[in-house]
Amino acid sequence: MYTIGKLSVLAGVSTDTLRYYEKEGLITPASKTAAGYRLYDDGAARRIRFVKQAQHCGFTLAEIQELLKLKATDRACCQDVRRLAIEKKLRIAHKLRALQAMSRALDDLIERCNDGEKPLDDCPILHALENTLQEVSR
């Protein structure tokens, strides 16, 4: 059994993070000492590794909870987990697309300004942003 401090060192996460994981239902202490200190087993350490690995792949804590729920469901199969992974990939692809659009918009702005020596009042980037804002508010 591990105290929260030992588990923190073993799993490489802070004790605050462990308390947060517990609040979110991702881990639960196996028992408590007579003084009320949390004690965790190897299962909790494995679960934290799972959480960290899933976060590395972009899963949010809510999505990780869904994965863990599936893991514990007898009727679930690998296909269900695979679908969640593909849906995550879709969400990442959507974000990438939005970021690429932002990057292109910045390219347009940067291209407008080929003279960095101009005073701020004549800054074509600020002008373009202001005009866009005016267009949007109209």
Place this chain on the structure above:
Amino acid sequence: VSVQIEVITAPGCQKCARAQAELCAAAASVLGEDNLIWREVNVLEELDYAVALGVLTLPAIAVNGELRFSALPTPEQFRAVLARLERC
């Protein structure tokens, strides 16, 4: 005028395959087989297309290039949407 229906799925989804057959039959009964273009889209092979459609969950259904269902509808729901489309 032909109606193109695309079912965007993850490959290997057996539940989707069963439901698709029912939905395809429902679509054919409303639109007529000659007016129906049915296409199954493997999301892993056409990820960019799925993203362009706005697909975030699977399976999803697009009608004439527009995302209409983010989950599989019942054949009744599907028929109702297609019937509305026919009237437009």
